[in-house]
Amino acid sequence: MQEMRIVFAGFGGQGLLFAGKVVAYAGLIDNHEVSWLPSYGPEMRGGTANCSVTLSDEPIGSPLIMDPNNLIAMNQPSLLKFESDVTPGGRIFVDTSLVTRLPERTDVEVFALEATNMAEDEKLKGLANIVLVGKMLKETSFCSPETIEAAIRKAVPPKKAALIEKNLQALKLGMEA
Numbered sequence: 001m002q003e004m005r006i007v008f009a010g011f012g013g014q015g016l017l018f019a020g021k022v023v024a025y026a027g028l029i030d031n032h033e034v035s036w037l038p039s040y041g042p043e044m045r046g047g048t049a050n051c052s053v054t055l056s057d058e059p060i061g062s063p064l065i066m067d068p069n070n071l072i073a074m075n076q077p078s079l080l081k082f083e084s085d086v087t088p089g090g091r092i093f094v095d096t097s098l099v100t101r102l103p104e105r106t107d108v109e110v111f112a113l114e115a116t117n118m119a120e121d122e123k124l125k126g127l128a129n130i131v132l133v134g135k136m137l138k139e140t141s142f143c144s145p146e147t148i149e150a151a152i153r154k155a156v157p158p159k160k161a162a163l164i165e166k167n168l169q170a171l172k173l174g175m176e177a
Contacts, residue, residue: 010074020051134174
């Protein structure tokens with residue numbers, strides 16, 4: 001597998017750390033080297049939040065990602081902050097429900113979808129993060145659909161087990177977008 005260096009970025013409360021955890025669990029299930037590094041501002045909900053995940057077949061030297069080859073940006077400030085860091089040839093996944101200006105770079109692939117609106121239209125409020133993970137899976141094949149499903153089942157805590165099916169629906173929505 002090509003090393004995946006992914007930054008998930010947006011506001012606190014959008015589930016970015018959870019999305020990163022799902023991708024990290026998928027890497028563990030597939031026996032890859034994994035790094036998961038959450039970061040958030042002073043307020044969990046409404047403040048800035050981002051999460052860095054690296055999946056590799058080789059040992060990972062540092063959990064810090066200075067040059068992501070994949071970016072999931074769930075709001076405009078996050079896109080502005082991280083888009084220039086994405087390596088040429090990389091991919092940027094943008095939630096256009098909340099982002100008004102798309103990247104103008106020609107050396108990266110940009111995947112724009114109204115993830116928040118899509119999730120809300122399907123009664124999956126709060127799961128735009130997983131819609132975007134589904135889109136990233138479709139475009140990168142970083143793991144199999146069975147692996148990501150197992151990762152969701154692992155990442156959702158037992159007290160919220162009722163949300164597993166909704167997460168799987170959101171994942172499918174992104175994979176089909």
